Amino acid sequence: MLRTRIVGCGSFLPEKVVTNDDLARVLDTSNEWIVERTGIEERHIAADDETTSDLAFEAARAALGSAGVGAGDLDLLILATSTPDNTFPATAAKVQARLGMTQGLAFDIQAVCAGFVCALAVADSFVRAGQAKTALIIGAETYSRILDWNDRSTCVLFGDGAGAAVLTASEGAGTTADRGVLSVCMHTDGQHYDALFVDGGVSTTQTAGHLRMQGREVFRHAVVKLAAVAEEALAAAGIAPEAVDWLVPHQANRRIMDATVRKLGLPAEKMIVTVDHHANTSSASIPLALAEAVGDGRIKSGDIVVMEALGGGFVWGSAVVRW
Secondary structure (H helix, E strand, O other): EEEEEEEEEEEEEEEEEHHHHHHHOOOOOOOHHHHHHHHOEEEEOOOOOHHHHHHHHHHHHHHHHOOOOOOHHHOOOEEEEEOOOOOOOOOOHHHHHOOOOOOEEEEEEHHHHHHHHHHHHHHHHHHHHOOOOOOEEEEEEEHHOOOOOOHHHHOOOEEEEEEEEEEEEEEEEOOOOOOOOEEEEEEEEEEHHHHHOOOOOOOOOOEOOOOOOOHHHHHHHHHHHHHHHHHHHHHHOOOHHHHHHHHEOOOHHHHHHHHHHHHOOOHHHHHHHOOOHOOOOHHHHHHHHHHHHHHHOOOOOEEEEEEEEEEOEEEEEEEEEEE
16 A cells, blocks of 8 residues: 655754743743743744745755755645745745746645644645655744734744655555554644634734634643544554654643643653744644754654644644654
8 A cells, every 4th residue: 555654854944043031021021931831942033034935945945855855756745834925825836936846736734733734644645545656745834923022921932933844655565564654633623713813814804913822721622632632643553652752742832742741651751842942833843843853863764753733723633654
């Protein structure tokens, strides 16, 4: 059977770094307050002339270089973002053109912080159906554009960045020994729409709006749903939790991440953590973490990697991959 293998990862972060102490100079907050509640120490912020497509393009180039794949080999490009360059066309089309990808399909998806897992699920379906052989999936965000910088409960949490992965079709035996995507499970519950949202939009206010969040409500649901969907994906893949080599969670809040790894019964040292220096980069957080852990040699060929994320909607999901 066909499997979808991840053969390269790449990332890009804006040059500007904003520390907690920087924020404390303009907000009623402190480094200690932010670190204690979130684990975040600093975040990257896009320059005024940097767009989501700029970040996505650089991450895509890095991923293609890592994979040894040319843009001309791609037949699918999926960009996960909730901060697109324009209402339309898709930001993916702009990235496709800049890369020199001249065939296939390019489009955006919007699943907020779960966007990269959703992009992986969609690309995996294309590959398994024989509709794509080489795909590029990207998570890219410029959340600094939708933050209320006077709201200390939200603006300290987020950063900008992009991460990408190259996927290829590979023949497998259909067992858990196969390298590639073993399972992906996704869910949405729109009853919690108002717990995490942006108060603007084309058909409502005709403005971009600002991010609004009920922090305690999001925390309560995230701890339960993230562990449950990871367990669901592991069961679907036929993998026992103790066989997991690495958990790569959405980097939203260190307390949520710690609670999830405990619920899964995994040692804390098996969790990839980048939230301290990236903050929450929404759909970019998982591919940024993957690129870092692959780059420094922690994630190796044959490792079982579990990714999980929850975002506004609520939408949440998990993927199990043998690297």
